[in-house]
Amino acid sequence: MQSVVPDNAVIDALIERIQTKVAKVAVIGLGYVGLPFAVEKAKVGFSVLGVEQNPKRADRVNKGDNYIKDVDDAELADLVEKGLITATTEFERIRECDVLVICVPTPLTKNLTPELSYVENVTREIAQYLRPGQLISLESTTYPGTTEEVMLPILAASGLKVDQDFFLAHSPERVDPGNARYTTKNTHKVVGGVGPNSKRVAVEFYSQTITNVIPVSSAKAAELTKVFENTFRAVNIALVNELTLLCDRMDLDVWEVLDAAFTKPFGIMPFYPGPGVGGHCIPIDPHYLEWKAKELNFNTHFIALAGEINRSMPEFVVEKASRILNDQGVALSRSKILLLGVAYKNDIDDWRESPAFDVWARLEEFGATVDYHDHWVPECELKGTFRKSVPLTDALIEAADLVLITTSHKVVDYSHVVSLAKAVFDTRNATKGIVSEKITKL
Numbered sequence: 001m002q003s004v005v006p007d008n009a010v011i012d013a014l015i016e017r018i019q020t021k022v023a024k025v026a027v028i029g030l031g032y033v034g035l036p037f038a039v040e041k042a043k044v045g046f047s048v049l050g051v052e053q054n055p056k057r058a059d060r061v062n063k064g065d066n067y068i069k070d071v072d073d074a075e076l077a078d079l080v081e082k083g084l085i086t087a088t089t090e091f092e093r094i095r096e097c098d099v100l101v102i103c104v105p106t107p108l109t110k111n112l113t114p115e116l117s118y119v120e121n122v123t124r125e126i127a128q129y130l131r132p133g134q135l136i137s138l139e140s141t142t143y144p145g146t147t148e149e150v151m152l153p154i155l156a157a158s159g160l161k162v163d164q165d166f167f168l169a170h171s172p173e174r175v176d177p178g179n180a181r182y183t184t185k186n187t188h189k190v191v192g193g194v195g196p197n198s199k200r201v202a203v204e205f206y207s208q209t210i211t212n213v214i215p216v217s218s219a220k221a222a223e224l225t226k227v228f229e230n231t232f233r234a235v236n237i238a239l240v241n242e243l244t245l246l247c248d249r250m251d252l253d254v255w256e257v258l259d260a261a262f263t264k265p266f267g268i269m270p271f272y273p274g275p276g277v278g279g280h281c282i283p284i285d286p287h288y289l290e291w292k293a294k295e296l297n298f299n300t301h302f303i304a305l306a307g308e309i310n311r312s313m314p315e316f317v318v319e320k321a322s323r324i325l326n327d328q329g330v331a332l333s334r335s336k337i338l339l340l341g342v343a344y345k346n347d348i349d350d351w352r353e354s355p356a357f358d359v360w361a362r363l364e365e366f367g368a369t370v371d372y373h374d375h376w377v378p379e380c381e382l383k384g385t386f387r388k389s390v391p392l393t394d395a396l397i398e399a400a401d402l403v404l405i406t407t408s409h410k411v412v413d414y415s416h417v418v419s420l421a422k423a424v425f426d427t428r429n430a431t432k433g434i435v436s437e438k439i440t441k442l
């Protein structure tokens with residue numbers, strides 16, 4: 001990158017505005033990442049403007065009406081009441097703000113390639129209103145190079161110079177929905193800037209709310225750090241999923257083997273199998289890296305293999321469910337199945353990319369009648385059709401030929417479920433400690 005002569009006056013003024021909390025912060029995209037982020041910043045005294053394309057969401061925020069489980073209802077209402085958080089659909093209002101934080105989706109296309117249109121659209125909007133003295137930080141997960149190769153050319157077309165007139169950084173969000181122990185505040189935050197001044201300003205901004213900020217040498221290094229973290233999870237989950245397939249053939253309980261293995265106090269860490277991987281990170285982010293590596297004529301073998309194994313799990317679950325039904329003399333095509341839990345992981349309400357849906361779709365393809373219950377997901381959509389969670393009544397449990405646990409939620413009394421069910425297939429070890437011949441584990 002071309003070196004620039006820093007205009008100290010611009011940097012010093014912005015840093016001072018940040019340190020004194022006079023700086024106004026725009027959070028673009030008020031979803032699972034953006035809304036908690038807005039609350040964290042407002043709590044320390046920043047005035048936060050949420051820029052959200054969905055008018056219903058913007059409206060709800062302005063009424064102090066929370067829609068994200070990790071956000072405290074009363075806290076949001078209080079911050080809105082005090083005028084510290086407001087939301088708008090009008091992009092031009094970013095002119096008012098000193099710091100612009102981007103929290104929009106970065107999904108995959110059907111061909112498992114990056115779908116960067118949200119980031120590109122937002123960057124184009126920002127470029128229209130960009131003014132000197134603004135910091136732009138991308139929080140969305142993406143492949144190494146996005147900030148510098150995709151965002152910077154769009155922003156630079158404004159005529160303003162990066163690291164001199166405006167500052168550009170990447171700081172990947174690490175939020176773990178439902179995790180009460182590690183929140184935004186006490187989770188280390190990696191920050192990489194496009195140039196030293198951008199890094200300095202971004203580190204200053206994040207240090208206002210986060211205990212440990214970890215600066216890295218570039219935005220690209222920060223981008224790779226995040227996709228590596230999620231690749232690490234995807235690969236290790238694939239490893240225990242593969243072990244599950246082997247244990248099935250060996251007639252061994254994979255959960256027992258893993259619990260025993262994880263008693264080793266060093267050199268190993270816990271990962272658990274399941275019906276596949278879900279959510280906005282693990283099934284997606286590694287493919288961002290895989291795609292970028294291909295540009296360099298490099299094959300990321302671990303990512304490809306992990307994706308293959310993890311995506312094969314729903315098929316295995318359905319095949320094993322069919323075996324369990326067969327043992328009862330019931331054909332899958334004529335069976336009634338109760339799917340218990342569709343969120344992608346325990347105790348949350350997010351069902352995006354949840355493997356439960358692949359299992360569900362396959363069961364229906366084979367002719368099974370499927371009802372679902374999920375305390376946290378009252379309604380959802382399967383292949384374009386609207387579905388509603390049915391109340392978990394005794395009659396519902398008793399009527400099912402098989403209760404298939406696809407997500408484990410603390411609110412469910414699994415002992416009660418097992419006591420009433422004809423058969424239980426537990427893909428999450430939700431029934432750990434319950435002894436019954438009715439239970440088959442993944």
Ligand SMILES: NC(=O)c1ccc[n+]([C@@H]2O[C@H](COP(=O)([O-])OP(=O)(O)OC[C@H]3O[C@@H](n4cnc5c(N)ncnc54)[C@H](O)[C@@H]3O)[C@@H](O)[C@H]2O)c1
Nearest residue numbers: 029030031032033051052053054103104105106140141173
């Ligand atoms: N959800 C997680 O647990 C998590 C964790 C770490 C990182 N991430 C990453 O953070 C990013 C955001 O994820 P999320 O789960 O918060 O997504 P989300 O879908 O919950 O929220 C995104 C929000 O952005 C809004 N939006 C889209 N385009 C917009 C535009 N042009 N202008 C204004 N608003 C716009 C959407 O309406 C939506 O409200 C993704 O890159 C994701 O990979 C997510």
